[in-house]
Amino acid sequence: MRTANLAIVFTEIVGYADRLSRLTYEQSQRMLRLHEALVIPLFRAFRGRRVKTMGGTLLVAFESPTQAVLCGAAVQDRIWDWNQSVPEWDRIEVRVGANVGEVRLDKGDVFGEPVNIASRVLGLAGPGEVVFAESIWLSMNRNEVDADDGGLVTLKGVPEPIRIYRVRPAQDAMVRPYGGHALARAGRLRTPDPSQLTGAEIRGHLRAAAESAWGHISEAFPLLATQARAVALGATGAVVLLVALLLAPNAVDRALSRQDLTAAQREVQAMRAGPKRTYFEGRLLEAHKDWDGASHDYESAVRGGERRGFDRLLELARGGSCEARVAAARALGRLGDQDAIAILRRMADDDTRSSPQDGILTQVLGCQSRTAARDALDQIRGIE
Template sequence: MKTANLAIAFTDIQGFTERTSRQTLEENQRLLKVHHDLLTPIFKAFGGRIIKSIGDAFLVTFESPTQAVLSGMAIQDRLWQYNRSAQEAERLDVRVAINVGEVRVESNDVFGEPVNIASRVESIAEAGEVYFTEAVYLAMNKAEVPSHEVGAFELKGIPGKIRVFRVPRAPYRVEVPSVVHVSPGAESPVSNEQPPFGNLALSRFSGSSLAQGPDFAATAAALGSRAASVGGQLVERTRTIIQSVKAAPRFPLASRKLMVGGGVLALVLGMGFVLRDSAAENAIDDVADASSKEEKLKLAVEARKLIDAEKAPGEKAWLHGQLAEALEAPNQAVGHYRSGVKAGHGDSKDRLIELLEHPDCRVRVTAAEELGDLKVASARGELEDLAEDGGPGEEPGALFFGCDSRKAAKKALDRLGH
């Protein structure tokens, strides 16, 4: 079992489920693409590794808690810039939550209580804010990141209370002028013409200042360019380490890459091990990042060859499911994850449960049916939530083409029994 001490960041869009019910599928896809194009370069520029993206949510890991918080600040400032020129229906109000701790690393995913805590903190975070736990506060560089305690919270499923902090709004001041009547620990008033965190993090990257205007594509390009530059500077400093890693016979080198800014994290040093992506996983990432359908299909051919070389049936099924999702075919992915679960693959089971929250009703229905058929007891809580709350795109009682994931969840629960 591999473990690592990582900062875990969760982000999601405020009110996304409600908005989905008012949008066409095309409008929803455009919104998610803008969201992806805005956030992804920032995560990577600050050294983040995107573990998964589910609808409007990201799960990202960082080796540095300071960089994790800075990335959250950069995201909020960048979205402030974007929202200034966006129409109301296209605005993106995102919340960010971060925790740090030792997690279990398996097949390009992370598990453990630190992940659960980060997810729970996200549920209490407010849109436009960056929340983080006391663990992050104690581990981060406080000279780089200002902080303000929110309070101690009892979080569902987490023993004891968790102290939560947030990044205060700019301007950052040690003392509040006496002429302004603000209670101790409160923040100074912020003009609507100033980004919420004063570009403190975003300004580290050339080309990302407010003078660039609302062109988020240009900002993303600038961030990627700057990240590559920063990565280049790191190469010389890490050359000796990489040479020694290459010399270590216990770590194969077929797909090893050092993350430099916008690259993919495939090498983690420390704790006495190296974490890397497989060649198949890298190929799947390439498919997901492709800009056109034609390019995706072309890259998928090579990805399938690499996946088919995998000998473990459960891992092979998981990888085929990941590829299907990269090709935007989540219902096909469900079938592959079913095969993975039957082969005893834990990640396939976890992903099948996660798909109960998919924005497409039919994907939720299929996932619920498979979980019920497979009698996955660990899905009971999520199935109960779906049975009670449903999700976007519900059409209960509609003839022929209606979709009712609530009903599917209830049937799955009946299969599980009491």
């Protein structure tokens, strides 16, 4: 079994279990998606790797203790920004705990006392706080983060007391809790849209709409069944022309094919807001190898009726890098479309591929695409 010295970070939705008891399944899934949409882009920005999700808790590994703590501060500032812009019922609070040490690696997961300590430190953090063990403080760049000594604490399952530190909040109560300095390093981030429907709801609405439309057509054209052959023959030419137009590459496709991302972005920005634009925004993120961002955009596009987003997710799941396959599998699971079951089953059975371009943490921890595919299959079965 391999080992590696990694900074381990836990983020957790405060009061998740209590809220879960008051929410429907769809509402709880929405809350989890919101949590992930807010924090996962920050993990990526600070070179962290999500190891696993446990309900409202995420476990993330970082090579750098400094980046781990900065990411924690950025998470809290971003959550604060979100809460200022939404109604009270849509707000969430998060706590962050961290530790660093030599962990055991097995099948994409991490084990050992450093992980246990990080989880215990998480329990000492209040809403909006970032708490970390002394091992982080001793190994990080202290010029990057101001922290207060929290004293020695006794943790369950840890033989000796350890010293903890809390990231020091900003002095001005009118600004972000940690001043926004770490958050600014993450660059421009997309604002999540938690109002998106789930796959089951979308199918229900589409089914109802289709049945209603067919009813209106039947009433308006009672002879449609006998005239269908003639209508179909007359429409063949128009359909062929329409398909040809749809299949013709547009300006964005042409720019992407020649790897002119500036031109592609200019074309996308000129598009009207909607599923088509969201799909091409995903194409841009994919070109930048932002797999999580691209998969979220493809998912949003599919929910808006842009089927090409689903096709791209299937393509990434079949042959992308490890991180691309993981992101695509998670998006396919959230969509709940049964057309994805075949490829997800293949991934769940034997997909453990990794490659040099996957990054150091992926190579160290291994590819999690098999686990992601199994989780996605469970989600789809739960929606059925």
